[in-house]
Amino acid sequence: MKSKKSIWLGGVLAGLVVFAWGFVSWMALGFHEASMKNFKDETAVKAAIEANISGPGIYVFPNGHAGTEGMSAEQKKAKQDAAMKQWQTGTSAFVSVNTSRPANMGICMGIGLVICLISGLIVAWMLSKTTGLKYWHKVGFVTLIGVTVALLSSGAYWNWWGFSASYIFAEVLDHVAAWYLAGLVLAKFSK
Numbered sequence: 001m002k003s004k005k006s007i008w009l010g011g012v013l014a015g016l017v018v019f020a021w022g023f024v025s026w027m028a029l030g031f032h033e034a035s036m037k038n039f040k041d042e043t044a045v046k047a048a049i050e051a052n053i054s055g056p057g058i059y060v061f062p063n064g065h066a067g068t069e070g071m072s073a074e075q076k077k078a079k080q081d082a083a084m085k086q087w088q089t090g091t092s093a094f095v096s097v098n099t100s101r102p103a104n105m106g107i108c109m110g111i112g113l114v115i116c117l118i119s120g121l122i123v124a125w126m127l128s129k130t131t132g133l134k135y136w137h138k139v140g141f142v143t144l145i146g147v148t149v150a151l152l153s154s155g156a157y158w159n160w161w162g163f164s165a166s167y168i169f170a171e172v173l174d175h176v177a178a179w180y181l182a183g184l185v186l187a188k189f190s191k
Helices: 004-029 042-051 073-089 105-128 135-161 165-189
Strands: 057-061 093-097
Touching (some): 004 105, 004 165, 105 135, 105 165, 135 165
Antiparallel strands (some): 057 093
16 A cells, blocks of 8 residues: 555545444444443433533533632642542542534534545555555454444543443444454555
8 A cells, every 4th residue: 555546545445444343333233322321300400411511611610620720739739639539439420411413413414524534544554554464464453443443442441430331342443443454454555
């Protein structure tokens, strides 16, 4: 995959494969849904969140760093220690709150496609920098990029924020399968 044309074509096709796999894994197979739970009373949770936020953003609790402006060093440490104890023994949450996100699935799908295309082009370029790899070694190279992405992104959420093992397994499987399939395509275009 040394020519610019093969990098571009392989990268675009790989991006399309990753995007298509995402559609299959989320919409057809549904293994992501199995790892997500429902609130007992979604309306009550929504009301509680809306009553306690200052706007869209990432919210965590316990949060030992929020609201510490103006506190003495001892007060900050006491707040952080209490938050750490709660984090270790009680309920904690990592929540992405959107209050004005467009409800247009087409826009979200378009943005997702662009992300996949850019990723495909980056991986195609990375593969073009290798030498002497046979077809299956190229597939393995691209798949290992997927493994690396999965571990760095999803693994951090499991480790630091307690995301469930079933959710992380689905995410890792998704990344690895997507980039394995993209590797099959990219290896064909790599000369």
